[in-house]
Amino acid sequence: MHILSSHTEKTELQLLVRGLVYAPGDPHYDAEVAAFNLATRHTPDLVLSAVNADDVVAAVRWAAARGMSISVQSTGHGAANAITDGLLISTRLMLELFIDPDERTARVGAGVRWRDVLRAAAPYGLMGLHGSSTDVGVVGYTLGGGLPLLGRKYGFASDHVLAFDVVTPDGVLRRVDAASDPRLFALLRGGKGNFGIVTAMEFSLFPAGExxxxxxxxxxxxxxxxxxxxxxxxxxxxxxxxxxxxxxxxxxxxxxxxxxxxxxxxxxxxxxxxxxxxxxxxxxxxxxxxxxxxxxxxxxxxxxxxxxxxxxxxxxxxxxxxxxxxxxxxxxxxxxxxxxxxxxxxxxxxxxxxxxxxxxxxxxxxxxxxxxxxxxxxxxxxxxxxxxxxxxxxxxxxxxxxxxxxxxxxxxxxxxxxxxxxxxxxxxLASRAWPEAARERLSKAKAELDPKNLFRHGHAIQPAAGQLRTFVA
Structure with a gap:
């Protein structure tokens, strides 16, 4: 566990980013770490309210250099376990949203919720593959596969992703699709937040119809x-x-x-x-x-x-x-x-x-x-x-x-x-989220792509040959 010695590290990170950094005791800290699930109370060492991908790059590099764990939250609908240390990057202000009605695609930032997509797509008679609530964040939902309301007709939301912008554990912003990096592209479509922070995502839309x-x-x-x-x-x-x-x-x-x-x-x-x-x-x-x-x-x-x-x-x-x-x-x-x-x-x-x-x-x-x-x-x-x-x-x-x-x-x-x-x-219990063959491949990829196991909060995969992390019940 990384222990902050003082507010010096908060100041160091603040000088590198445009978004605001908060530490426990700061006036807006509690609001920034709050999850939709009020039973989960996060208490990270620091939280960054990121405003763009550059903020995320700078924060990941800064935390990695200090061996500080990194987590991410947009809406907190999926906040099942509390984050008790490290750097939490809040993406709720990353609200890029573009609809291409001709190609029937959308590009969204990491803070966009499904209802925002539906409102923007509605004038073109289009919709996206959201779940039972449109208040949920698009990116986090999709990284877990995404079980759509109309999934029996269209399949999982992740089946229709076209590209990701992702900051990997080495602090590099990459555009990833099936052609440029098929392995990482596949890992992101179902591997949850184990391989970096997705700052934007592109995916297919479908006719809303009757x-x-x-x-x-x-x-x-x-x-x-x-x-x-x-x-x-x-x-x-x-x-x-x-x-x-x-x-x-x-x-x-x-x-x-x-x-x-x-x-x-x-x-x-x-x-x-x-x-x-x-x-x-x-x-x-x-x-x-x-x-x-x-x-x-x-x-x-x-x-x-x-x-x-x-x-x-x-x-x-x-x-x-x-x-x-x-x-x-x-x-x-x-x-x-x-x-x-x-x-x-x-x-x-x-x-x-x-x-x-x-x-x-x-x-x-x-x-x-x-x-x-x-x-x-x-x-x-x-x-x-x-x-x-x-x-x-x-x-x-x-x-x-x-x-x-x-x-x-x-x-x-x-x-x-x-x-x-x-x-x-x-x-x-956590391991049941993936079939054995997928779990083994995820574990090997985790050891290779995140060798310091920086992204070890939430639904984390254990790196191959790594030690089991401690769960907070």
Missing amino acids: LFAGGIFYDGGHSRDVLAGFREWIRHLPAEASASLAFLRLPDMEEVPAFLRGKFVMHLRFAWQGDAAEGAQILAPMREVAPVLLDGAGPLPYARVDEIHADPERPVPVREGGMLLRDLDAGLEDALLRLAGPGSTAPLLLAEIRLMGGALARPLNAEVAGFDYVGGRDAALSFFAVGIMVPQLAHLVPAAIQEAREVLEPFGTGGTAVNLHGHLTSPE
Whole structure:
């Protein structure tokens, strides 16, 4: 661990960059390190609010020369583990955004969120492959593969990246694409933040088209019927249709719609890009499986796409955990009901199964894209659980998420999706984010490209022949 001797080092770094540098105790330090997940409190030795790629280059070189660890954050949606030392580089002010409507591409800086892309692309009838919330940062999401809302139609977001601007651990800014550096290009598309800091990214856009989508709420007392109906429905679901189903135990708070406050409900989320009548016909069976509290599915302007999952819009304190599942059979159905059904006392706000398959299962063309580092192509479902870390529940939530993993382990693929992995409690658990072959290649590349293991925070890969890092639970 690098220990700052005084504010001298803060001053040294400040003289090298245009952005502002903060140390613990400075007036704006807490705001600059704050994550969307309020349960994670970062306490790095220094934080730099970078304004451009030159800032990142200077900061990486400066930290590397001192053996100081380096981490990066844009929005902090994926801040599962606290950063307790080193230099944190905040990219939230790096807001470059350019849409090329003729080529159907976008170029974004490291601080851009998906909603910014959608607003800029909308006048041209285009959209990008965002996830369930458009408040999430584009770059961090994509480096973890990126599981799109319409992923069953288009595949993972990282499948459609065209180029990266990345500052590697040696402090060099590189433009990386499939032609110039196919190995690093592949490593970045799924290897998360292990190989540098991406300062800008270019990727393909797609026609926004018609969207038939939304959510259906059922009383949780009917969860067995809803889950059984969902299992039968997805057997015949077109590959282009996306769906997920969540067990929700909602708090009695003003932020929650009145009819849902303090209730246990099932929430079906559905998205279909295409003819509305066809979308309604596809969804029809799920409108009959149980009495409906609220049917919010129908033609939806793309600007309102966040209404489908209705993820939190404001920062919240949560602990999360996820895994990938092989298939939804009767055994898994019973396990989910024991875990989160009407009789469950688990302190989980949400327990969700999200349908994979379709284009998400499509293998990459290795000759064009290089080795594939995205986990989840072999999964039928993604499971994700969330607990609110309020004082009365905080001591119970981690155990509940661990129990969920244990209960569902017999139905799992053995892997996790990096972005939906959740809190890292051990190196063994963290390693599940990549299949063994990918993990071995990542480890060797890490030892070669980051020999000092500077980028060792967050979802870090262990360098080959390196020592296991200590996890902060």
